[in-house]
Structure formats: C-alpha cells, structure tokens
Amino acid sequence: MFRSVLLTLACLCAVANATNVKECKGKPFPLDVTVHDCEEPPCVVYKGQNAVMDVQFVGDRNNLSNITTKVTAKVFGMNLPYDLPEEVSNVCDNLLYGAMCPIDKDEDVTYRFNFFVDPVFPEITADVTVTLTDTQDNIISCFVCSCKIRKGPTSLLLEASDQENETVEGEA
Secondary structure (H helix, E strand, C coil), X not given: CHHHHHHHHHHHHHHHHCCCXXXXXXXXXXXXXXXXXXXXXXXXXXXXXXXXXXXXXXXCCCCECCCXXXXXXXXXXXXXXXXXXHHHHECHHHECCCCCCCECCCCEXXXXXXXXXXXXXXXXXXXXXXXXXXXXXXXXXXXXXXXXXXXXXXXXXXHHHHHHHHHHHHHC
C-alpha cells in the first residue's frame, strides 16, 4: 500500500513539473519535457547562462547507441539551425538515473539537455525545435518550445563593462 502511494506521489510530482511543449507534426513526441524554471511557455532563457531541459522519451527500436540532438530556432519565419557542441548533442552521454546506451525498444529514459545561451543572441522570442535522431537521421523524439531570450547577469556585466570603457575612453 505504502509503495503504491509513494509511486503515485512521485508520478504526480513529475507531471506537475512538466512544461507544456508542442508536438512536431507527424513525429514521435517525448513522454515528458521539463524546462527548468518554466511550466508554461514561452520559457525565459538568459543570455550567458545555461538553459536546462529534461527530456523523457522511449526507445522506438532495439540497440539505439548513437543518438544526437539537433536544434533549430524559428526566427522571423525562418528555421535557423543551432549548432551544439558534441558534449551537449550526445544524448547517450547525458542520460540521467543510471541509464546508458544502447537503448532498447520501449525503454524509458531521460536525457538532460543543458545548453549555453550565447550572449550575442538578440532578445527575441523564438520557437525552438529539439529533435533526437539516430545515425541514419531517423527521428526518435521531437518537440517545440517557445523561448524568450533575455539579458542575464553575464550580459548585464558585459554591458556595464563596455559603458565603463566608453566613459574612460571619452575622458582620455
């Protein structure tokens, strides 16, 4: 009895933290996506900081050993690719809860997608499409999350430093 109550509470907590992301048309949708500090998009992400998403998905076939994350951002009507470093795009290296590749059919795993929001990004709202693919570019899971890019503490520090340098140069 206690076990079932505990399991139910754990499931409710997991669902309560889920972020309401959109499906990619005609593509497999993850079981759950949690964007840290965001329940309802658009999710605010800060320039100069990491944005973290936990993506729970299920293997669609046996022996999935090389899974890669691909990201595009829809900005002003254009889908722009966002190149990720290997340590971020490699799904197998970023699985949580002791999971490891290869992943088998119907195996439920969670991937931590932890990416840096470059300080040079403009302050806009963009629809970010996150796609997990295998080595043949078969889509394993896909979702879209609207993100608002905003100034973060690092951006503000850089701005203050630039203004300080301009003041010193103006005085010289």
